[in-house]
Amino acid sequence: MWDYTDKVKDYFFNPKNAGVLAEANAIGEVGAIACGDALKLMLSVDPESEIIREAKFQTFGCGSAIASSSALTEIIIGKTLDDALKITNQDIADFLGGLPPEKMHCSVMGYEALQSAVANYRGEVWKDDHEEGELVCKCFGVDAGLIERAIKMNKLTTVEQVTDYTKAGGGCLTCFDKLEEILARTNAELVAEGVLAEHDAYRVGAADPKKIKEKAQAAKERESLTQISPLAPASPLPPLSAGLTNLQKIRLIEETIEELRPYLRKDGGDCELVDVEGSNVLVKLAGACVGCQMSSVTISGIQERLMAKLGFPVRVVPVGRNAH
Amino acid sequence: MKPVYLDNNATTRVDPQVVAAMLPYFTEQFGNPSSIHSFGASVGAAVKTARSRLQALLGAAHDHEIIYTSGGTEADNTAILSALEAMPERNEIVTSKVEHPAVLSLCQHLEKIGRAKAHYIGVDALGRIDIEAYRAALSDKVAVVSLMWANNETGTIFPIEGLADLAKQHGALFHTDAVQAVGKAPISLKDSAIDMLSLSGHKLHAPKGIGALYVKRGARFKPLLRGGHQERGRRAGTENTPGVIGLGKAAELAVAHMAEEQTRVKALRDRLEGGLLQRIPNCFVNGDLNDRLPNTCNIAFEYVEGEGILLHLTRAGIAASSGSACTSGSLEPSHVLRAMNIPFTAAHGSIRFSLSRDNDDEDVDRVLEVMPGILEKLRALSPFWAGDDKSGKEFKPVYA
Numbered sequence: 001m002w003d004y005t006d007k008v009k010d011y012f013f014n015p016k017n018a019g020v021l022a023e024a025n026a027i028g029e030v031g032a033i034a035c036g037d038a039l040k041l042m043l044s045v046d047p048e049s050e051i052i053r054e055a056k057f058q059t060f061g062c063g064s065a066i067a068s069s070s071a072l073t074e075i076i077i078g079k080t081l082d083d084a085l086k087i088t089n090q091d092i093a094d095f096l097g098g099l100p101p102e103k104m105h106c107s108v109m110g111y112e113a114l115q116s117a118v119a120n121y122r123g124e125v126w127k128d129d130h131e132e133g134e135l136v137c138k139c140f141g142v143d144a145g146l147i148e149r150a151i152k153m154n155k156l157t158t159v160e161q162v163t164d165y166t167k168a169g170g171g172c173l174t175c176f177d178k179l180e181e182i183l184a185r186t187n188a189e190l191v192a193e194g195v196l197a198e199h200d201a202y203r204v205g206a207a208d209p210k211k212i213k214e215k216a217q218a219a220k221e222r223e224s225l226t227q228i229s230p231l232a233p234a235s236p237l238p239p240l241s242a243g244l245t246n247l248q249k250i251r252l253i254e255e256t257i258e259e260l261r262p263y264l265r266k267d268g269g270d271c272e273l274v275d276v277e278g279s280n281v282l283v284k285l286a287g288a289c290v291g292c293q294m295s296s297v298t299i300s301g302i303q304e305r306l307m308a309k310l311g312f313p314v315r316v317v318p319v320g321r322n323a324h
Numbered sequence: 325m326k327p328v329y330l331d332n333n334a335t336t337r338v339d340p341q342v343v344a345a346m347l348p349y350f351t352e353q354f355g356n357p358s359s360i361h362s363f364g365a366s367v368g369a370a371v372k373t374a375r376s377r378l379q380a381l382l383g384a385a386h387d388h389e390i391i392y393t394s395g396g397t398e399a400d401n402t403a404i405l406s407a408l409e410a411m412p413e414r415n416e417i418v419t420s421k422v423e424h425p426a427v428l429s430l431c432q433h434l435e436k437i438g439r440a441k442a443h444y445i446g447v448d449a450l451g452r453i454d455i456e457a458y459r460a461a462l463s464d465k466v467a468v469v470s471l472m473w474a475n476n477e478t479g480t481i482f483p484i485e486g487l488a489d490l491a492k493q494h495g496a497l498f499h500t501d502a503v504q505a506v507g508k509a510p511i512s513l514k515d516s517a518i519d520m521l522s523l524s525g526h527k528l529h530a531p532k533g534i535g536a537l538y539v540k541r542g543a544r545f546k547p548l549l550r551g552g553h554q555e556r557g558r559r560a561g562t563e564n565t566p567g568v569i570g571l572g573k574a575a576e577l578a579v580a581h582m583a584e585e586q587t588r589v590k591a592l593r594d595r596l597e598g599g600l601l602q603r604i605p606n607c608f609v610n611g612d613l614n615d616r617l618p619n620t621c622n623i624a625f626e627y628v629e630g631e632g633i634l635l636h637l638t639r640a641g642i643a644a645s646s647g648s649a650c651t652s653g654s655l656e657p658s659h660v661l662r663a664m665n666i667p668f669t670a671a672h673g674s675i676r677f678s679l680s681r682d683n684d685d686e687d688v689d690r691v692l693e694v695m696p697g698i699l700e701k702l703r704a705l706s707p708f709w710a711g712d713d714k715s716g717k718e719f720k721p722v723y724a
Contacts, residue, residue: 002631012635018705033708034668036629036657040707058707060672062631066705139656171656278614279483285583299582300383300512307515313485315510318583 004063005097011067016074021056028117030109035140035167037061037106039069041113043076045121050081057113064096064103071095072110081118087111088153089165104165108150136178139171144182151186155195157202159183180204249310250276256309257283260302271302274319281306282319328642328687332527333476333504333620333678338570339529345573346531349566357563358554367565374572381575382521382538383512391537391555392568396503396524397426399537400470402548402559403499403520404430407468408440410544411497414467417442418496420453421663422477427470427501428659440467450612451480451664459490466496473505473521477647477660477676478611479620481509488517497543503527503535507578508585508617519543525567529680530574534567581681590618592688593679597621599692604699610647610666610674619679622647624661624670627709628702633675636698642691647674669708 004012024042031038037060044054055073059066071092076084089107093099099107134144150156150165159179163169169179184204190196244252254273264271270286283302303316329337349370355363357371372387379387393399404417404427417431421444431442443461446454453471462469469491474481488498499520505511506521507528513521520543525534539545539558551560600623601607610622625633630646637644647658656662657671666674677691703709 009635012632013639015705029707033627033672036668036672038707058705060627060706060708061629063635065629066632280615299510300514303510303512304515307485313483313489317510317586319587 002064002100002103004067004100007095007097008064008067008099011070011096012063015066015070017054017056017070017077018058019056020058021054023054024056026117026121028113028115028120030112030116031061032141033060037065037109039065039109039113041069041072041110041117043117043121045081052076052079052081052084061106061109062103064099065106065109067096068092068099068106068110069113072114076114081121084114085118087114089150090154101161101164104154105167108146108165111149111153112146136182137166137168137171137175140167142166142168144178147179147182148186151183152190155190156183157187157196157200159202159207180207244310246276252310253281253306253314256306257302260305264298269298271298279312279314281314281316283316285318325641326686328683328690330677330679330683330687330691331643331645332680332682333479333676334645335526335532336529336680337682338526338531339574339577341577342530342570342573346566346570349569353565357565358552370572371563371565371568374568374575377572377575377579378523378536381506381511381579382523383514384538385514386541388556389513389538389541391539391559392563392571393522393535393537393559394533394564395526395535396424396501396522398548399522399524399535400424400426400499400501401430402537403522403539404434404468404470405548406546407497407499407520407544408434409546411467414465414496415440416463416466418445418458418461418466418469418471418491419443420445420447420471420482422447422451422475422660423470423472424476424501424503427472431470445471447480447663449664449666451475451478451610451660452612452615453482453487458487462490462494462496464494466491466494468497468499470499470501473500473502473511474509474617474620475611475660476504477658478622478664479504479617479678480612481505481615481617483615484518485516488519492517504617504620507574507582508619510582513538513540525571525574528574528578530571531567534564534571536571584681586618589679589681589683592683592685593619593621593677595685596677596679596688596691597623599688600695603692603696607699608670610661610664620676621678622674622676624666625673625675625699626670627706628673628699630673630675632702633673633698636701637691637694640690640694640698642694645676645678647671647676 021042021044023044026043026045028041040058042056043052046053055077057069057073059069075087075091075095089111092107092110093104136142136144136147147162147166147168151162154165156162156165159169162179162183169175181204183202187196187201191198191201253276257271257273268287272284272286274282274284299316299318303314306314306316353367355367357364357368375387375390378390393402417440419427419431419442434440435442445458445461448454471482471484471487473484484500491498497519498517500518502511502521503524504527506523519540521538523536526532545558547558549560554560554563597609604625606626607623610624634644634646647661661671661674
């Protein structure tokens with residue numbers, strides 16, 4: 001399990017401002033259930049002062065996603081919209097005493113939801129609508145705008161960091177080239193602005209290409225595993241005993257057990273057919289067979305005999321007195 | 325409060341009787357079983373006894389068909405690499421999409437280095453193997469088939485004996501990763517077409533670091549580790565004698581407890597599963613209800629994320645595991661649930677409870693007591709839950 005700070009745990013177990021805000025006049029929604037996390041942020045903004053009077057959230061996601069959402073509401077309540085917009089995802093992470101690097105995208109989700117809610121209040125269209133930004137990571141629905149903002153706000157300089165903060169590239173990684181290009185371009189902008197040293201900036205191809213290829217290859221292999229051949233979910237497998245009806249099967253099984261019974265009785269034991277479930281033959285062992293350490297040998301003997309007689313594989317399963 | 329451990333498919337508690345059996349082999353019976361003197365000879369005899377106990381557990385024809393390994397992963401790797409080396413005229417592997425990484429990662433690696441071509445057979449929504457695709461993949465180019473006996477995440481059992489018969493028709497070697505099945509499901513190898521079987525000690529109340537590979541007498545075999553003559557030259561390296569003795573004792577106990585796994589443990593699992601399905605709306609079981617390990621229960625809870633459930637369970641002193649993305653460090657849910665095409669709405673909220681003979685009614689009661697509250701709390705937070713009939717009276721699963 002992740003190494004969460006006490007504050008993350010506290011905000012997860014006792015989230016503040018969770019639930020629906022009926023009188024909300026600003027709503028921001030980001031993420032999707034398929035991506036594994038989603039956040040709906042609801043604000044009640046005073047129209048005169050533009051102060052956030054109340055904020056509530058609903059989050060589908062892991063512990064840090066819920067904690068980040070709750071932290072966000074705590075940070076912004078009482079602030080004006082303009083002040084709230086100055087908050088970065090790092091402020092959310094700091095409020096919680098830090099997040100594991102792989103979970104930074106939870107704080108970014110909070111930041112994005114806030115931007116979206118304010119845009120909603122002001123009647124603008126939040127840039128996160130994918131019509132405006134190019135959709136870069138198709139696995140997690142991350143667009144270029146979000147990636148650029150995350151890079152700038154957090155001064156990210158590697159592709160791995162971009163994935164940690166935005167989830168982009170966390171799936172098939174076929175977007176690697178695009179991520180690299182955005183990272184290099186945005187880093188160059190940061191250098192021009194004088195907030196990033198030139199030797200820290202990412203250049204296209206700076207990451208070991210062999211390592212990247214391996215990573216992308218591994219991701220592709222994983223992907224190929226998920227391409228499953230369509231199978232009707234409800235179609236039952238062809239029964240292994242195509243030739244026999246259930247009744248014939250049960251009769252044959254009973255006959256076989258009857259034949260074996262004298263041998264079992266000789267050792268003071270006994271065996272009784274309880275039920276047949278598919279290819280499982282449920283039997284009850286009695287007498288000396290119960291608790292006998294050799295009972296599995298007996299069972300495998302019965303199983304072997306049944307398979308020979310029936311001509312298809314069955315599994316003999318011992319059941320107790322109270323079962324069935 | 326007594327902690328409730330329901331993650332026995334991950335690992336089990338070592339049985340105190342196993343520990344007691346092992347202890348003398350650290351300080352008193354410390355000899356090397358290969359040595360000729362009395363220190364070695366008595367240990368050698370004990371190693372042989374342990375082997376015959378494993379033979380009984382697996383229903384094998386001969387005790388020398390058991391090769392001790394460091395665990396399930398070594399056994400899996402040995403089996404597949406051995407088959408490729410022993411059948412130089414064939415270079416294909418047939419396996420499934422839901423195998424353990426010990427098999428999957430190896431197959432992917434062998435493909436990458438151009439050593440073999442692998443067929444990954446799919447499964448249906450219940451985790452049952454696609455028999456037609458399996459038949460189609462078999463040919464005289466296939467060196468080895470490697471399919472798991474029972475799935476670690478869902479407990480779904482493959483019809484292994486029948487699948488082995490089919491492989492034999494094409495002259496391929498048949499290996500099964502039975503790490504989850506051994507000790508929980510009856511196994512009889514003597515008259516089966518199974519050539520190799522992997523098992524792991526720590527899944528059946530023996531310690532970690534010991535396992536075994538069954539190789540049928542007469543099956544072609546090439547060792548992975550070369551060096552000494554231990555295990556008849558099939559696995560070099562001085563035996564982990566305390567581990568071997570522990571595994572032997574665990575095998576003896578597993579035989580004695582087999583009926584209990586199928587009755588008492590199964591009844592506990594069924595009560596846990598039934599109780600959860602009854603108390604919590606919008607959830608369903610992942611796996612094949614008709615052919616499943618008696619101890620495993622994997623339930624998908626819609627509209628919530630698994631890590632949140634696990635955090636709450638951990639706080640309540642209950643250990644379970646999740647197929648969700650967030651718990652693993654990966655951003656996607658488990659490969660098994662994805663291969664089963666479980667929708668994302670539910671795959672993210674899938675929790676596995678795996679029981680053992682160490683569990684009792686009190687453990688089940690504790691889970692049944694806390695789970696409804698946890699789900700209610702997390703669903704109240706979920707933006708996708710609002711609007712649904714929370715009473716569950718008009719329960720319409722999004723997926724079933």
